[in-house]
Amino acid sequence: MEEGLPAYSKSQLALRNGQDKPQIWIAYRGYIYDVGESRLWKNGxxxxxxxxxxxxxxxxxxxxxxxxxxxxxxVGILKND
Structure with missing residues (x-):
């Protein structure tokens, strides 16, 4: 895993769904990515x-x-809760 990235729990990630908070994030293979700039992820x-x-x-x-x-x-690492 990349050093220096903050770790987020699944519940913290769930808030970055494009509805509850303005960020649109997804996790894949332990990393969290900001997909908010992609037109393909409009509205989460x-x-x-x-x-x-x-x-x-x-x-x-x-x-x-x-x-x-x-x-x-x-933007982060997904914690194993």
Whole structure:
């Protein structure tokens, strides 16, 4: 894991869903990404995926590769609560 990134719990991540707080964050493989700048995540939803969640399992069947996350800023690490 990257040093220096703050750690957030799943409940803290859940608030960054584009509804409760202005941030739109998702977690993937232990990292939290800010996807708020993406037009594809408008209002905290991208196809059937909702922001504020760990999408690691859901994205196994996604039509894109992990490289899509290189477009987004890592803002934290997801704590194992």
């Amino acid at each position: 939803m991208h196809y059937e995926h909702w922001a504020g969640q760990d999408l690691t399992e859901e994205l196994r069947e996604a039509p894109h590769s992990d490289t899509v996350f290189s477009k987004f800023q890592r």
